[in-house]
Amino acid sequence: MTQLEPIAIRTTRPAVFITIPLSHYCEKARWGLDRLGLPYREQAHAPLLHRLATTGKSVGGTVPVLLHGRRSLCDSTEILRYADACFGGDLLYPREAALRAVVEDLVLGFDKELGVHSRRWAYAHLLAETKLLRAVWAQGLKPLQASLLPLITPIAVRLVRSGYRVTPETARRSLDRVNAVFRGVAAVLADERPFLAGNRFSAADLTFAALASPVLFPANCGAALPRLEAVPARMRDEVLRLRETAAGRFALRLYLNERRASAPTAHVSSGTIG
Ligand SMILES: N[C@@H](CCC(=O)N[C@@H](CS)C(=O)NCC(=O)O)C(=O)O
Structure with a gap:
């Protein structure tokens, strides 16, 4: 498995990863974060209560949401693209x-x-x-x-x-x-x-x-x-x-x-x- 050193993100505090742990869209984003080694702290919510954390962040208040530095990524695909870019790209998304x-x-x-x-x-x-x-x-x-x-x-x-x-x-x-x-x-x-x-x-x-x-x-x-x-x-x-x-x-x-x-x-x- 390819693993690049996360140079660009080393100084940033771990991302906050807002989830409902049963969610498969959250699992999709989690897999990307784990694979690339982007440090995160998962903030797990019960359904309904997740809205307290997501309202105003994601469209419709859905999970997953990733808060990283000043960025907030509000969709599992956005999170995958972002994590890939953090590590220089070409890991989850081909450069070609x-x-x-x-x-x-x-x-x-x-x-x-x-x-x-x-x-x-x-x-x-x-x-x-x-x-x-x-x-x-x-x-x-x-x-x-x-x-x-x-x-x-x-x-x-x-x-x-x-x-x-x-x-x-x-x-x-x-x-x-x-x-x-x-x-x-x-x-x-x-x-x-x-x-x-x-x-x-x-x-x-x-x-x-x-x-x-x-x-x-x-x-x-x-x-x-x-x-x-x-x-x-x-x-x-x-x-x-x-x-x-x-x-x-x-x-x-x-x-x-x-x-x-x-x-x-x-x-x-x-x-x-x-
Ligand atoms: N397009 C979104 C879909 C996410 C989605 O549907 N999340 C569900 C959990 S599987 C959710 O947040 N449901 C609760 C809600 O809609 O408030 C993504 O890929 O992140």
Whole structure:
């Protein structure tokens, strides 16, 4: 794995990385930060309470948000581009223009399609499992936020259901969309290339694997996913099936070979109200 010395950022204090630990978009950004070794301190939030930290920073108050020096990056792709640039570029985003355009295109496509549909499908199974969800949402929180979870969970469940339009019908359609993305990825990989764009790992591979994590539950994943054994059988069966597809195997291989653990400076702590 390529690792450059972070010359440009050595003097800056660790970035603040605002997350909901279950979020796969947060996992996407976290993977980039970990891979490049950009020092950060993760500030974990319960859903709803994250708004206290993100409102006025990101469009719609979403996570992840990265605060670094005077910069605030409010979207997972922006964070990947920024981290890459901090280390001189050409690590997650190829310097060569045509190849970079391919990577940008793939990332955008996964953001808009895979990320939305893998999340909706996963929530369709998890929203009914209130106890499990609450335990997952509690991971990484400081005691005050964790103590508010019993109060917040029923409201957050309702908001997630309506905000992401989670119904049995939309969940079925979302699974179809995930399957279609997986087929597309399998088609790209059919010539036995090792990565999606060019012959080395890029933001495209990272984004695919991270945004597929809610349907694959990869070992090594930095998101606070429940244990696969703890989820409803119908969800588990589908995860096991997707893991056996060519794209599923590819994502699991990326997690195994390309996802190293969080940097030693990184740790989950709670947010401003914790
Ligand atoms: N385009 C954004 C999407 C981020 C996103 O949808 N984040 C979700 C968590 S997975 C979120 O913040 N949801 C809570 C909210 O909308 O307030 C990115 O890539 O960062």
